[in-house]
Amino acid sequence: MSSIFITGSSDGLGLMAARSLVADGHSVTLHARNAARADETREAVPQAHGIVVGDVSQISEMRSVAELATENGPYDAVIHNVGLGYMASERVETADGLDRTFAVNVLAPYVITASMPRPKRLVYLSSVLHQQGVFDLSDAQWTRRPWDGNQAYADSKLFDLMLAFAVARLWPDVLVNSVEPGWVATKLGGAEATDDLDAGPVTQVWLATSDEPAALVTGQHFYHQELAATHPDARSVEKQDQLLAHCAELTGIRLT
Structure with missing residues (x-):
């Protein structure tokens, strides 16, 4: 049995992953944005070990x-x-x-990673849309550019992938990988999504718990349990370090 913490697990893929894990006998701690969502999550997964509440759009609540x-x-x-x-x-x-998209999608995993004891494994969710991301920290908060929600999301998913690769490099004693779950019909993905919803949480559950040799790797990116292509900037150590420095400057928290 493994002990696992899942952020953003009151619905969607996080909730699906939680249900799969508890069904397999694992101890799972969940996360909900507020008390009302926590109550709903507790009803949905009564076997959960615990539920943490916090709005991770705010740095204080990420902590x-x-x-x-x-x-x-x-x-x-x-x-x-x-x-x-x-x-x-x-x-x-x-x-x-x-910008809320940057705060939730990028800063929250950064702060939570940096503020918790190291687990044995870390899994970050990215997206195939990270391939459309642009590494540009000069206006990462979209205060000067005209807003483009699609681009902001794609950028954030590129940053997530780079965060995973940076942590894998800095913490060689932890298995750190990222996942693109596919375009699935969750609240985030929308009703028009065409990928297999049931397969959406499988890879992250596998990376978190499996002892198969293919899952016991680090610094890799997966789609449906297979290695997936990554953005050309994703493995740039220089750009990874720039992203870490940017997150540290915004939050006052350093990843050591």
């Missing part, structure tokens, strides 16, 4: 989620599932003055 989750640990694996979708019609500014 709080990490602290609360740590109290339920230690963990064999953490799945960074939390994220906002690509259909945001306008830029939304957080309480910290940041």
Whole structure:
């Protein structure tokens, strides 16, 4: 049995992964944005070991989620599932003055990773749309450019992939990988999605728990349990370090 923490697990792929894991006998701690969502999640997965509550669009609550989750640990694996979708019609500014898509999709996994004891495995959710991302930190908060929700999302998923590769490089004692789950019909993916919903959580569950040799790797990117192509910038150590420095500057938290 493994102990696993899943961010953003009150619905969608995070909830599906949680149900799969508890069905296999694992101990799972979940995360919901607020108390009402936590109550719904508790009803959906009554076997959960615990539920952490926090709105990870705010840096203070990213820290709080990490602290609360740590109290339920230690963990064999953490799945960074939390994220906002690509259909945001306008830029939304957080309480910290940041773009909400960047805050939730990029800063939350960064802060939670940096603020928790190292698990044995880390899984980050990216997207095939990361291939359309642009590595440009000069206006990562979209304060000068005209808002483009699709591009903001694609950029954030590229940053997630780069974060995974950076952590894998810096923490060689942890198995760190990323996943593109496919375009599936969750609330994030939308009703028009064409990929296999049932397959959506399979790879992250596999990477978090399996002892198959193919899952016991680090610094890789997967789609449906197979290695997947990545953006040309994803493995640039220089750009990874620039992203880490940018996140540290915004949050005051360094990944060591």
